[in-house]
Structures are given as structure tokens and as C-alpha cells.
Amino acid sequence: MKLHYWDAMSEFEDKVQQALANPRNQGEMKDADSVGTVGSPECGDMLRMWLKFKEKDGKKVIDRASFQAFGCQTAIAVASMATELLKGKTAEEARHLSANDLSGDLGALPPMKIHCGQLVEGALRNALGGDVARVVGDSAPTLSADMQKHPKGGIRIVPLSDREN
Numbered sequence: 819m820k821l822h823y824w825d826a827m828s829e830f831e832d833k834v835q836q837a838l839a840n841p842r843n844q845g846e847m848k849d850a851d852s853v854g855t856v857g858s859p860e861c862g863d864m865l866r867m868w869l870k871f872k873e874k875d876g877k878k879v880i881d882r883a884s885f886q887a888f889g890c891q892t893a894i895a896v897a898s899m900a901t902e903l904l905k906g907k908t909a910e911e912a913r914h915l916s917a918n919d920l921s922g923d924l925g926a927l928p929p930m931k932i933h934c935g936q937l938v939e940g941a942l943r944n945a946l947g948g949d950v951a952r953v954v955g956d957s958a959p960t961l962s963a964d965m966q967k968h969p970k971g972g973i974r975i976v977p978l979s980d981r982e983n
């Protein structure tokens with residue numbers, strides 16, 4: 819049976835909420851081998867992903883992945899799924915994953931949410947694109963610190979609870 823658009827959206831939103839109830843692998847990874855950051859020109863959201871590799875059966879595979887996001891709920895849910903899904907993948911395998919692949923159990927992204935998944939895909943590709951052996955170390959800036967160094971004089975981050983209605 820084919821789902822109508824709004825039924826499909828509602829099912830997708832339910833899955834996003836389930837993922838957000840228990841987001842996986844959030845936060846900076848101090849001992850990461852590689853880090854990638856991307857910002858969406860469409861909405862201004864930003865996402866950073868850290869990767870840690872290990873040797874397995876003679877291959878270099880992703881051992882752990884983590885993320886930080888200043889983004890919408892969909893981007894956070896996809897990043898949560900993606901960081902689980904990346905475990906055990908080689909850099910080459912990971913490089914071929916699309917936004918829809920990375921969304922895992924959330925299923926195919928609705929058209930208006932594709933750029934949210936592409937934010938995750940972009941951060942992953944950025945992390946894989948350079949020298950994957952690059953050591954980030956303790957001095958790596960956080961995503962928040964990066965946003966505050968914005969060339970136009972900084973971005974003020976306001977917690978939702980402090981926002982005036």
C-alpha cells in the first residue's frame with residue numbers, strides 16, 4: 819500500500835523523534851584521527867563529525883564516529899544514525915554513502931529534508947577528504963568555538979529556554 823505524503827511525513831517525523839529520544843555518539847572526540855565540518859548554505863546550520871580508525875583484518879576501518887550539530891532535528895537524527903552505521907566501514911566504503919544511506923532506519927528522506935541529510939554527508943566527506951591520519955588532539959576547537967569565530971563578528975548562541983516568545 820502506498821502511503822500518502824502526509825502519512826509518510828508523519829511516519830518519518832515519528833522516527834526522527836524516536837532517534838532524538840536517544841541520540842547516539844554526540845560530542846567532541848578528543849582522540850579522533852579526522853574531523854570534518856560543513857555548513858548548509860540553505861539554512862545556516864552546521865555539523866561537525868569526528869572519526870577514529872582502527873586496523874581490522876589488514877584494513878583500516880572506522881572504529882568510532884561522533885558529531886556535534888547546530889542544526890535541525892532531522893540533521894541530528896541522521897547524524898546519530900550515521901555514526902552508528904559507519905562503524906566497520908573503510909574510508910572508501912564510507913565515501914560512497916549518500917544522505918539517504920546515512921539516514922539508516924529513518925528511511926528515505928522526504929524531499930524537503932534532503933539537505934539536512936546532506937549536511938551529515940558533507941561533514942563525513944570533509945572528514946574523509948583530507949588526510950585521514952590527521953591527529954586532532956586536545957586543542958581542536960569545538961563547533962561552538964568555530965561559530966563564535968564567524969567572520970562577520972560572531973554568532974550569539976541563545977539557548978531555547980532563554981528565548982523571548
Ligand code: FES
Nearest residue numbers: 861863890893934
Ligand atoms: S533545516 Fe538546516 S539542516 Fe535541516
